Amino acid sequence: MSSQDFADRLRARRPAVGYWVILDAPAATERIAGVGYDYVVLDAQHGLLSTRGILDGLIAIDAADGATVGMVRVEANNATPIGRALDAGAAGVIVPLIDTAEDAAQAVRAARYPPSGxxxxxxxxxxxxxxxxxAEANAATVVLAMIETRAGLDNVAEICATPGLDGIYVGPSDLCLAVGGKFPGDPDVAERFDEAIALIARVAADAGVAAGIHTQSGEMARQRLAEGYTYATVSSDLDHLRGVAAAHLATVRE
Known part of the structure; x- marks a missing residue:
């Protein structure tokens, strides 16, 4: 899939499924990209990836089979890391901690060449x-704003209406804290969290932009897509590595 094809897909709100990479392990990233996900995100905010790691990861994704595009969750809403990720070959960026429409507009400007940015x-x-x-680069570059704070949730309609923004992306761990959770996944705020998740999907649909969300499993990703999300990312390489290793160990010890 080309970067333009991926951008067109999200803008048309056609479903997509992705994967999340934390580790600086290009050979593993290449193997994951060959599985068939529509996109693979390299996490430059909380992941263990240097600038070189991002470059190597994007090269690995491109080398896999050409059907998967590489995205980068940048470290901050700043023109330098956004431009660096795009220059390295990312099809688009996921920008964290977007609280307002002006924050979203700043991210869009940083990802677009003049006169658009x-x-x-x-x-x-x-x-x-x-x-x-x-102009061709602008058309093929995806910009996604993370909704993960109380302010972002309160301003989600204005954020979704930002010209040039292709979509939003829910960070569920921080969003759970934002609605009063003591920790990510806190059952005491499950109802409020679910209401927020549903609200974000509705608002994005009304605005005509793609809504995406991070999930911990294929089952949850399928559920979120059924609930109206355009795209969903499944877990991460580090979580799956630990989970599979632990499952095999448990089997042996039984």
Missing amino acids: IRSYGPTRSGLRIGPTP
């Missing part, structure tokens, strides 16, 4: 897949 022209590796003109 402020991105400096230096495509380096991204020029292999996106462009070559700035």
Whole structure:
């Protein structure tokens, strides 16, 4: 799938399923990208990835089979990490901690070349897949804003209405804390959390933008898609590595 095809898919709100990568292990990332996910996200905020790790991870995704695109969850809503991820070849960025429509507009500007934005022209590796003109690059680049704070939830309608924003992405761990949870997954706020999840999906649909969410399993990803989310990401390499290793150990010890 080309970057433009992926952008068109999200903008048309056609379902997509992705995977989350935390580890700086290009060979493993390449293997995961070959499974058949629509996109693989490299986590530059909480993941164990340096700038070189992001580059190597994107190369690994491209090397897999060409059907999966690489995305980057950048470390902050700032033009430098956003531009660096896109220059390295990301099909788009997921920008954390978006509280307001102005925050979302700032992220959009950082990811777009003039006159639509402020991105400096230096495509380096991204020029292999996106462009070559700035207008073509803008059209093929996806910008997603994370909804994960109390302010972001309160302002989700205004955020979704931001010109140039392709969609939103729910960070469920932080969102659970934002609605009063003592820890991610706190059962005491399950009802409030579920209401927030449903609200975000409705607001995004009304605005005509894609709503995405991180999930812990294929079952939960399927549920969220059925509930109206456009795209869902499944767990992460580190969680699956530990889970499978623990399951095998338990089997042996039984």
